[in-house]
Amino acid sequence: MDYLDGVIVLLVVLGLVGIGIYAIMVSRNLIKIIIGMQVMVKGVLLAFVLAGRVSGNMGLGQSLALTVIVVDTIVAVVALALAVRVRRRFGTLDPRALTTLRR
């Protein structure tokens, strides 16, 4: 892998993180927000593997990425369960409806 390939992968990382953050900022659906979070984490995983490759310590990069995959999956599972719960309780997935102070 030469320098240009590294720059390309790093740009892909920044693109994935940017798309994920943008989706989290503008989405008004809880499941869409979780999808945005997942996209962002894909970028972070790629960044870990790229860092391992560039630093020459691929084992550490892969083990850290494995930890991130485990944590991200647990977060996604709990967040989806919360979204199902919110849907049952409020009848909508719009995060703006998650307040009882307006009523």
Added chain:
Amino acid sequence: MVYALIGVGALGCAIAAVTTKRLLNSAIWLALTSALVALEMYLLGGPFIAVIELSVGAGLVTVLFVFAINLTGEESTPNAHPVLKGLALVCLLACLALVAYWVLPPTLVSPSNPDTQPLATIFWEGRRLDTWLQALLIFTGALTVLGLLRSTPQETDQKEENPDGLP
């Protein structure tokens, strides 16, 4: 060139995942993004993590999303205000440009003395505490989901009164 092609494909799938209206289509685009990211990881020299990302990211998480969408149903939510979208995009692009300017030049220099410990040694010996904590986290997550999806007595009463769920 291969990195660029796969990267453009992953970015395109990610954009489709966050812009598609139907949630089920979003989940499928997310699975495609995961598959392409896994391929990029494999090309970067991480076959173990690529296989795990492919099975967990593109397989398990997609099944979970389809399950959750099946439980909640498709719901059309209004779009955010265009001014808010534009403002978010400008702020985000400025931040990413700053990060790219800060990160790109110094980090992509080849190492003079690379450390080549195998993954198993690092994972099971160097990071043993992290591994145990991950196992604990998995059990905690499973118990949390079971608690969250359990019906409350009020919901059970409603279901008995109206088993078809009709209004």
